[in-house]
Amino acid sequence: MLYTRKNPICAQAINTTVFGNLNVTKKTTFIIHGFRPTGSPPVWMGDLVEGLLFVEDMNVVVVDWNRGATTVIYTHASSKTRNVAKVLKEFIDQMLVEGGSLDDIYMIGVSLGAHISGFVGEMFNGKLGRITGLDPAGPLFNGRPPQDRLDPSDAQFVDVIHSDTDALGYKEPLGNIDFYPNGGLDQPGCPKTIFGGMQYFKCDHQRSVYLYLSSLRENCTIITYPCDSYQDYRNGKCVSCGTPQKRPCPLVGYYADNWRHYSRDKDPPTTKAFFDTAEEKPYCIYHYFVDIITWNKNARRGSITIKLRDKAGHTTESKIDHQPATFQKYHQVSLLARFNQDLDKVAAISLVFSTGTTVGPKYKLRILRMKLRSLVHPERPQLCRYDLVLMENVETVFQPILCPKLQM
Structure with a gap:
């Protein structure tokens, strides 16, 4: 489903033979959703499309794999992820034939969608421009080898937000830089008990998306601090970035790739960054x-x-x-x-x-x-x-x- 500044509200259905308004010379951002037990579209999707088109004149392609993701059995949805990646590989191949560049391909994957992005990136030998993983799925992926999940070699730059590491999300680092809001565990403003209903199960997991969204439209820049642990960050041991003598602090969300200019050949392959958030939008602290x-x-x-x-x-x-x-x-x-x-x-x-x-x-x-x-x-x-x-x-x-x- 293609959105551009020409058609920002009503999507065009596109495929490998029909490109519609897709201009392959521009940046193309793919949004890949995750497990959809009820089959309803993600509530945040419209805001994400609108926000991306607001910050840059690009193609936004929403990858609708709802027929594979909609099932109450999580393992069924998980087993479809590689098939989705193959379809995307064929589509991007056709973009390259039409004159597109892998440097201009950006994938935003949510939950299972993060690992789909990783599979696509691996098929292109890590030459995609960028992948953002928004709370990559943990169940069935925790402890898997790099070829079976998202990993830092899947794109030129991989950034990840971990917001639910003790339940639905993946705990260990998966990118060149991994962000852990509030330590990656319980997010402020989310229900603490099962009496919160469905929000108890999905609020922490979805917070990664809303933190990304705040980088697009809200007038707050969420600054983070590279650190070995959340406790060290809370104790004020890791807040020297951004001072005149040090390089800038990494930012969460759309502008996280500013960090790529500082990360290559200077740091270990992965950097962990910690930060706290407020309970409500725009979440800035x-x-x-x-x-x-x-x-x-x-x-x-x-x-x-x-x-x-x-x-x-x-x-x-x-x-x-x-x-x-x-x-x-x-x-x-x-x-x-x-x-x-x-x-x-x-x-x-x-x-x-x-x-x-x-x-x-x-x-x-x-x-x-x-x-x-x-x-x-x-x-x-x-x-x-x-x-x-x-x-x-x-x-x-x-x-x-x-x-x-x-x-x-």
Whole structure:
């Protein structure tokens, strides 16, 4: 089913003998859906077609293999994937005869569709321009050798979003760069129990598609951080990309292939990148570092909640409580804070210190200096405050001042 800027709403049915409006000299993006137990078209398909045509004048080809994918028996659908790949191979061969180039072929495969893309790429010896795998299917593919699944050699550049690694998705890296939103497990905003109905089963799996969509139309760029593990990312150990001395941070979605200019011959064949998201569209999270130097005589362990407010009264909050921080005398602790909103000019900051205990004595945290710095906008002035005493579980509000220029 072909969509172009000439026919963006109503698709043309095309095949190896009828190309319709397909212009082989332009980029051609194939969208390949996955398992369809009910046979209904994917709810996100229209938005994906529209978004791709919005960002670039290209051919968008929706591969409708619904007759193979629609069955309640997953193994039946899975067994059809190589047949779909063969049909696509014949179609692309004909495009090449008409003057097309493999460099201009881009495949976006969702779930089973990701592995179909890999099979097509393998048939062309990895010469396709790019493959994006959106939560590639895990069941029946986990642990399989590279020729039986998507792998980094299937295209010139392979990027993958893993959003449901503990259920329907594939856990291990499959691309040149593999993105793990929220660690690749439970996605915020998705039902936590079976009482959520069908959404409980498919929400995490589908989130990969919606994160990709947000890169096309939403005015937020989802920045990610190359890292060995989600825990290291959460602890702020992997956020040096994007600084003047380092190369840019990889982006999720349509513009992920900017990373290919930095990845070849410089890194291992695969890069893992981690990031957190908000519960709702457009899912963007804005990262800040909160640097705290304390002067308590004894070490204190606990978590910090930080809230920002601008002059218009907009507020945003971050709880840094995934693991307790240890505050020691004259030692700087750098905490990675994540906010749903990006406030341009912060007028007030509040801090709450907690040890997590509700009984027993209340502790104080004596702060020599607190500094707030934006990771997304490192050019913004850094904000400081000196000589604060936080009573446990009591919100302390203050106006920040600009940090001295000499401070690092």
